[in-house]
Amino acid sequence: MHEYPYWWDTVPALRLRPEDAGTMTPPVAGGERATDEHHIGSQESAIEPGSRFDVVIVGAGYTGLAAGRHLARAGASVLIVDREQVGWGASSRNGGQVLTGLKLDPATLVARYGESRARQLFDAASASLERLESLIAQESIACEYRRSGHLQAAHKPAHFEAFRREQALLSRVFHHRVELVSRGDQRSELGSDAYYGVIVDERSGALNPARYVYGLSLAARRAGAQIASHVAVDRVRRDARGWTVATTRGEIHSRDVLMATNGYTNGASPALRRRFIPVGSYIVATEPLRPSEAAAVLPRCRMAFDSKHFLYYFRLTSDSRLLFGGRAEFTRPSVATTRRAAEILRNGLAAIFPELADKSIEYAWGGNVAFTRDQLPRAGTLNGSGDGLFFAGGYCGHGIAMATCLGELVARRMAGERIDHPLFDDRFAAIPLYTGRPWFLPLVGAYYRVKDWIQ
Ligand SMILES: Cc1cc2nc3c(=O)[nH]c(=O)nc-3n(C[C@H](O)[C@H](O)[C@H](O)COP(=O)(O)OP(=O)(O)OC[C@H]3O[C@@H](n4cnc5c(N)ncnc54)[C@H](O)[C@@H]3O)c2cc1C
Numbered sequence: 001m002h003e004y005p006y007w008w009d010t011v012p013a014l015r016l017r018p019e020d021a022g023t024m025t026p027p028v029a030g031g032e033r034a035t036d037e038h039h040i041g042s043q044e045s046a047i048e049p050g051s052r053f054d055v056v057i058v059g060a061g062y063t064g065l066a067a068g069r070h071l072a073r074a075g076a077s078v079l080i081v082d083r084e085q086v087g088w089g090a091s092s093r094n095g096g097q098v099l100t101g102l103k104l105d106p107a108t109l110v111a112r113y114g115e116s117r118a119r120q121l122f123d124a125a126s127a128s129l130e131r132l133e134s135l136i137a138q139e140s141i142a143c144e145y146r147r148s149g150h151l152q153a154a155h156k157p158a159h160f161e162a163f164r165r166e167q168a169l170l171s172r173v174f175h176h177r178v179e180l181v182s183r184g185d186q187r188s189e190l191g192s193d194a195y196y197g198v199i200v201d202e203r204s205g206a207l208n209p210a211r212y213v214y215g216l217s218l219a220a221r222r223a224g225a226q227i228a229s230h231v232a233v234d235r236v237r238r239d240a241r242g243w244t245v246a247t248t249r250g251e252i253h254s255r256d257v258l259m260a261t262n263g264y265t266n267g268a269s270p271a272l273r274r275r276f277i278p279v280g281s282y283i284v285a286t287e288p289l290r291p292s293e294a295a296a297v298l299p300r301c302r303m304a305f306d307s308k309h310f311l312y313y314f315r316l317t318s319d320s321r322l323l324f325g326g327r328a329e330f331t332r333p334s335v336a337t338t339r340r341a342a343e344i345l346r347n348g349l350a351a352i353f354p355e356l357a358d359k360s361i362e363y364a365w366g367g368n369v370a371f372t373r374d375q376l377p378r379a380g381t382l383n384g385s386g387d388g389l390f391f392a393g394g395y396c397g398h399g400i401a402m403a404t405c406l407g408e409l410v411a412r413r414m415a416g417e418r419i420d421h422p423l424f425d426d427r428f429a430a431i432p433l434y435t436g437r438p439w440f441l442p443l444v445g446a447y448y449r450v451k452d453w454i455q
Pocket residue numbers: 058059060061062063064081082083084085086087088089090091092093094095096097098099231232233234260261262263264265266268281282283325366367368369392393395396397398399400401403
């Protein structure tokens with residue numbers, strides 16, 4: 001079993017190294033990597049101690065690259081640094097499910113914020129899908145994007161009743177159409193009897209996340225942004241002319257800084273660390289299935305997840321593997337937690353698809369998802385901490401489209417545009433009694449396990 005993301009083997013040009021996959025903070029490797037014509041390469045030579053840029057972006061995932069592309073196109077001198085390789089974070093590890101809506105379900109959105117704001121938030125998520133699709137088309141990014149649709153499977157009969165209410169609410173408040181398929185007919189969508197009916201949303205999409213982050217990095221580079229891998233930012237400090245950024249390659253200077261570190265935010269931004277909660281999410285990938293087996297599991301090749309709090313999510317890959325993921329361990333990925341999670345997911349997969357129980361698991365990996373306290377993403381400046389550090393993140397596991405969109409929007413704001421967006425928040429508050437070590441996660445995990453059991 002390979003203990004690194006399956007996706008990494010589909011994009012050799014990214015040069016993500018298997019041995020780096022399991023650790024949270026592997027040692028920073030110095031030195032220029034070998035390059036070839038397809039490899040994004042690393043422009044570490046752009047970093048001379050004392051050099052000055054208009055914008056320094058910390059983190060080379062979807063957020064940082066989308067922002068860097070936009071700013072470079074607007075004429076700014078941009079340096080994007082990552083302490084690992086381009087795309088090493090969640091952007092090359094995720095499930096590739098480009099889903100409608102937000103992490104919060106429609107009923108919770110309406111109950112918490114009222115219909116008008118709930119609609120604004122839902123529409124912002126829909127707009128992010130449109131922006132993702134147009135960017136992929138505009139930059140001709142070969143990332144296997146398609147409008148696959150998604151399905152959510154009811155873990156209990158009561159959950160299917162809740163789907164009926166959700167369908168009505170989606171139609172009335174959000175003007176969004178979904179279909180219901182009852183348990184008796186669900187094999188047309190899902191080859192499992194473990195669920196009690198499904199809700200189908202045709203609008204969602206699918207992509208290969210590593211191909212997407214690779215294509216986005218090439219687009220940012222073409223626009224003129226410089227990208228340096230294996231350069232960690234240790235600290236940022238406001239000074240008279242802007243910012244001094246202390247990196248492992250020396251101090252550099254910039255007018256603005258964007259923290260695009262999401263679930264991997266560390267001590268380089270203590271303020272952001274007090275606002276994002278990193279939670280582990282894990283995935284296993286089977287050996288390629290036979291065409292008849294793949295067609296039985298997900299006949300329409302949709303993206304899928306279930307209605308539990310400790311949910312399973314799954315999909316097929318272009319070479320017919322079943323990717324099966326979940327929050328099997330609440331803690332952050334390490335070699336030990338990834339192996340434990342792989343075992344839990346293997347058992348889960350066998351329970352949902354008994355006919356695949358003897359398939360070998362060829363890949364297992366994990367990554368950090370950044371949660372916010374209210375489960376809404378955010379972008380803006382950390383003014384509450386007394387400075388003007390820009391940030392975007394907290395996508396709560398729905399980040400492919402939203403990170404692309406908020407990365408670009410925060411870049412437009414940095415370039416001087418006024419942005420009116422429901423997820424922009426310059427007063428994003430720190431979480432009380434939290435400094436970045438999520439001591440409460442075992443309690444939260446236990447709480448949701450009990451909820452899954454009784455609800
Ligand atoms: C297992 C898993 C499954 C997921 N599934 C889905 C899905 O199916 N659909 C969906 O929409 N979303 C999904 N997500 C969420 C999605 O992947 C993220 O929201 C998105 O990739 C966030 O992109 P980002 O650029 O903000 O952060 P990342 O891609 O995590 O990039 C942050 C980068 O910052 C770098 N960094 C951190 N600190 C420093 C520092 N001090 N100096 C230099 N560099 C630094 C890191 O090395 C990292 O590369 C999933 C996430 C995980 C982990």
